[in-house]
Amino acid sequence: MTAQTLSGKELAASIREDVTLRVAELTASGRPVRLAVVTATEDESSAWYVRAIAKAAAKVGITCDIADLGSKADRQKISDTLVALSADPAVHGIILQTPLPEGLTLEELGSAIAPEKDVDGANPLSLGRLAAGLPAFAPATAEAVVTILEHYDVPVSGRHAVVVGRSTVVGKPAAHLLLDRHATVTVCHSRTADLAAVTSQGEILVAAVGRAGLITADHLKDGAVVIDVGTNPTPDGGLVGDVDAAAAERASAMTPVPGGVGPVTTALLLRHTAEVAERA
Numbered sequence: 001m002t003a004q005t006l007s008g009k010e011l012a013a014s015i016r017e018d019v020t021l022r023v024a025e026l027t028a029s030g031r032p033v034r035l036a037v038v039t040a041t042e043d044e045s046s047a048w049y050v051r052a053i054a055k056a057a058a059k060v061g062i063t064c065d066i067a068d069l070g071s072k073a074d075r076q077k078i079s080d081t082l083v084a085l086s087a088d089p090a091v092h093g094i095i096l097q098t099p100l101p102e103g104l105t106l107e108e109l110g111s112a113i114a115p116e117k118d119v120d121g122a123n124p125l126s127l128g129r130l131a132a133g134l135p136a137f138a139p140a141t142a143e144a145v146v147t148i149l150e151h152y153d154v155p156v157s158g159r160h161a162v163v164v165g166r167s168t169v170v171g172k173p174a175a176h177l178l179l180d181r182h183a184t185v186t187v188c189h190s191r192t193a194d195l196a197a198v199t200s201q202g203e204i205l206v207a208a209v210g211r212a213g214l215i216t217a218d219h220l221k222d223g224a225v226v227i228d229v230g231t232n233p234t235p236d237g238g239l240v241g242d243v244d245a246a247a248a249e250r251a252s253a254m255t256p257v258p259g260g261v262g263p264v265t266t267a268l269l270l271r272h273t274a275e276v277a278e279r280a
């Protein structure tokens with residue numbers, strides 16, 4: 001058996017189409033939409049994302065400002081930048097890229113992002129609201145995971161979903177969103193004792209680690225639906241996920257990398273930004 005490909009490209013295009021119309025309406029009424037991307041890293045997959053955001057924003061008519069503070073930026077510099085953007089009425093959405101410089105965390109810096117502009121759910125208030133089942137922007141990547149499952153009519157309620165990775169950007173919020181949709185959720189991380197024993201119970205497997213090939217066919221339950229969030233740069237300039245290609249033999253469906261979660265993430269970030277502008 002070879003897995004069905006759960007492409008994110010067409011889904012992302014349809015989200016962008018909706019956003020394009022909404023942004024055009026706002027722009028026509030004299031309310032142009034603006035997204036600020038703050039980055040302080042040379043991480044390659046983060047750079048991929050920043051380029052993807054800039055390209056997609058241009059397509060839908062959102063102005064995208066990139067504040068590249070460099071990988072030596074300190075806490076004060078990053079925090080000052082986020083506070084200034086939060087206070088700027090022309091800016092609707094703010095995303096702070098991870099990873100951050102050594103010693104700094106998204107959990108503390110996220111507080112400097114105004115909650116109403118927190119389009120990637122980085123402010124701890126957003127994650128808390130999400131966990132409490134209150135309205136909040138979920139991190140776009142976590143939302144992309146459940147948006148893809150929904151788009152392809154993958155049943156979630158009552159099924160066992162295993163999430164590998166517990167970061168604030170992906171693993172944790174993805175677990176909350178799956179729980180909200182009534183999955184039975186298990187979260188694995190670097191200290192999970194026997195990863196394959198746990199992951200092989202997942203009818204749905206979400207891999208969000210950042211290690212090429214970590215998840216092999218041996219980690220999967222027969223017929224599992226696999227959402228591969230990992231974006232790992234290869235030496236030849238390409239991008240691969242966390243899931244080994246051979247795992248497709250065991251899965252019933254799998255997202256590709258590139259072309260899976262990534263484009264949907266980008267499209268949802270723009271949709272969040274348009275939503276903020278509509279509320280303003």
Ligand SMILES: NC(=O)C1=CN([C@@H]2O[C@H](COP(=O)(O)OP(=O)(O)OC[C@H]3O[C@@H](n4cnc5c(N)ncnc54)[C@H](OP(=O)(O)O)[C@@H]3O)[C@@H](O)[C@H]2O)C=CC1
Nearest residue numbers: 045141165166167170189190208209210229230231262265
């Ligand atoms: N496609 C997209 O839209 C996006 C892709 N990404 C990609 O997803 C990946 C994960 O990103 P992010 O969550 O930010 O990464 P982090 O490095 O913040 O988190 C990685 C998680 O994986 C866990 N982990 C590390 N090694 C293992 C292991 N051997 N077995 C099990 N778990 C392990 C870590 O555990 P512990 O907590 O114990 O350290 C941690 O929870 C990256 O490749 C990133 O580029 C990220 C965001 C969006």
Ligand SMILES: Nc1nc(=O)c2c([nH]1)NC[C@@H]1CN(c3ccc(C(=O)N[C@@H](CCC(=O)O)C(=O)O)cc3)C=[N+]21
Nearest residue numbers: 045046048049052096097098141231258259260262263
């Ligand atoms: N606060 C924060 N939130 C994030 O969501 C976040 C982050 N920081 N730091 C970096 C990682 C990485 N990430 C990617 C998202 C999309 C693609 C993506 O769209 N990739 C395309 C290929 C890129 C292209 O074609 O330009 C694809 O998968 O098809 C890649 C990587 C988000 N991240």
